[in-house]
Amino acid sequence: MKKLFLITALFFISGLVLAQDAIEYTLSFENAVHHEAFISMMIPQIPAGPLKVRMSRSSPGRYATHEFGKNIYDVHAYDADGTEIDIHQTEGDVYEIPKHKDQVKITYILFGNLVDGTYDGIDHRHAHLNMPATFLWAPSMQERPIKVKFILAPTWKVATQLKPDNGFYYAPNLQYFMDSPIELSDYRTSAWEVANPDGLKQSVGIVFHGANSDAAYTNFESKVKKIVNEEQAVYGELPKYDYGQYRFQIDVLPTNNGDGMEHRNSTCITNQGESLDKAEASVLSTVAHEYFHSWNVERMRPKTIEPFNFEHANMSDGLWFAEGFTQYYGNLALERSNIKSMDEFITTQGYYLNAVLNSPGANKYSPIFMSQRAVFVDAGVAIDETNNSNIFSSYYLYGDITALALDLTLRYQFNLTLDDYMRAVWKAHGKTEIPYQIKDLQKILGEVTQSPDFAKFFFSKYIYGTEKADYSSLLAHAGFVFTRAKADEAWIGNHRFTTSDGKVMINSPAIQGTPIYIAGLDAGDAITQMDDTKITNVNDLNNFLKSKKPGDEVKVYFESFGQDKTTTIKLANDPTISVVSYENAGKEVTPEIAKFRAAWLNSKVKN
Ligand SMILES: [Zn+2]
Structure with a gap:
């Protein structure tokens, strides 16, 4: 996304010239009930030579690829006088017009029936449009201004942050256009x-x-x-x-x-x-x-995703910060504004700590590696299996608990806060809209703490590395107990078990380090008996485990690829992590703890 000052400068200097060669789209929705939109694209002042137009394969803020070209069809091209001209599909989502005059009109039908942030949802109630899913564009004309016009159903109105312009909505260029989703409805x-x-x-x-x-x-x-x-x-x-x-x-x-x-x-x-x-x-x-995000990622932007490429996946090493720190602050803002209670906030942090610290992926790979995996996991669609349960951990949660560790460390060790750090990143890279690299984030931490050594320590351990902070002692400063409350319970692993045909199927890949994995069972295996107990459904399994202790060895009978097998499983301690307040744990909240908590969790809004 381009910076504002560039856009406005361009607009004022050469507004008239640009206004003439704007690409114009018109959308109508006569067949909305069947999820179709009719779109025409008028391109004036086309240079000589074949004209190529295409659909996108990626969308800003969504990191996996999507074949948006699959949902357009009936593509035609016309001269200015309305004569139909040749247009060839040269790739799944690319069309070429070999011969044309100065101006071409392309028409196509768009189908969309999924309302979310990436795709299009068109029906009698509304047209909910994400730009890359909707519009053909010309790769050679990305700097052209764009105008779009809607022929609306009677009750619909237009919502978009494109600039209204005499019945059209205006964007100075393609990058800007793609970043302004549209809702047409009676909102x-x-x-x-x-x-x-x-x-x-x-x-x-x-x-x-x-x-x-x-x-x-x-x-x-x-x-x-x-x-x-x-x-x-x-x-x-x-x-x-x-x-x-x-x-x-x-x-x-x-x-x-x-x-x-x-x-x-x-x-x-x-x-x-x-x-x-x-x-x-x-x-x-x-x-x-x-x-x-209107600060963190829209303006404090990782260099790796700027400018955004609409033709392939945009891989970033910074999503632990862009998404993870945002996740942390989303929860914190809900707590600070009293929409969520302190207990809800800390319970959520406990869930995240549990998810990351008990994930084999996060034990092996860094937040940077997880950020780069986004191109496969962020609404990525595949029909073959992945080993994500053993190599992946969400950069949202990994980043969140990293923000938590940094916030608490800054507070008790430096008398600073993560807010101070975010403001410093904002001043250096957000207000200025200078995209950052990871080394910039480290540099700013060194400046804020006046300790480049601390910044180096933190980044090498927790951002480039796979070490985890000591959450138990960090959370104690604020009067919270980090606990493995179920450690006395026997555990075989957090797999998806389902009852099937009088057996218990393992329905998710075996997770490294769990008793199930160590014993050599995996997805698709069906447990039929443990010791002398027949296991016919998931309740049987849970009840059996309740009768056992961590460390017990259990004979397990199971079917694997049609063969009956037996092996021994050594039950482990349930590693589930949770975080609770001192109040709920029956511990005293000292004045010092109360002060630390208030500085962290109370509203920062000055009235
Ligand atoms: Zn986000």
């Missing part, structure tokens, strides 16, 4: 003003499509305002939005997929649900995460 909307310390006033608002009551909407809006204020307090200011405006484009319908997709001046939030009040908690946690 509800409201906005409010948020001021920065320097006096800049901007409009932040909600576009909401879905069932809602006045009470539910008003209540929701007040919580969104709190989140915006709490996140503004971390950085001290809102980013400067391109037209002074930011919108949460939210869609809640029973048929939606849950998703959140950050953009420069808006975010697309989709949630499955009958109505706003029923989906509120889930939508708010997406709001808190996505809004933080």
